[in-house]
Amino acid sequence: MPNQATATARALQPELVGRLAKFFPQATPVRIPVKLSRIEGTDKEKSTYSDIVIEFGTPCEVLFATDRPLEFADRVLLESKDGALRVEASVVAVQYHPNRTVVAARFLKNVPNWIVKS
Numbered sequence: 001m002p003n004q005a006t007a008t009a010r011a012l013q014p015e016l017v018g019r020l021a022k023f024f025p026q027a028t029p030v031r032i033p034v035k036l037s038r039i040e041g042t043d044k045e046k047s048t049y050s051d052i053v054i055e056f057g058t059p060c061e062v063l064f065a066t067d068r069p070l071e072f073a074d075r076v077l078l079e080s081k082d083g084a085l086r087v088e089a090s091v092v093a094v095q096y097h098p099n100r101t102v103v104a105a106r107f108l109k110n111v112p113n114w115i116v117k118s
Contacts, residue, residue: 017055017063020095020102026058030115032080036066039075039088054078057115062089063104070094070103078105087111 014029021027037049056063062078070076074091089105096102107114 014055016095016097016100016102017065020093020104021056021063023093024056024058024061024063024104027056027061027063028058030054030057032057032085032115034085035079035081036064036068037077037079038068038070039077059114061092061104061106063102065100065102067099068101070101075108076105085111085114087114 014031032054034052034054035049036052038047040047050066050068052064052066054062054064070091072091072094076089076091077086078089079086088108090108091103092106093104094101
């Protein structure tokens, strides 16, 4: 029975992120796996990371779901597995759901063609 609940939660994840994506008119579905780290303090110390999937993207933002606690204005580091994408972003929108946090994060600097790089 727990396996069924887990599969259902994973299946709902893109739908939850899709609800937030409605507030970002340029958002398009992308499904890009990346490593997410939270940056803490001014010395850019990274907290533990988790593997996530960027479900939607715009030229300036990424939208994803995570089981990590993130809040508005938190800074995160997103890294693709091959290292082609390594960018800092700031959380600009959060929706809380049971066991999941849906997040939109805006890049802190311009990242041209980031979808191609990931």
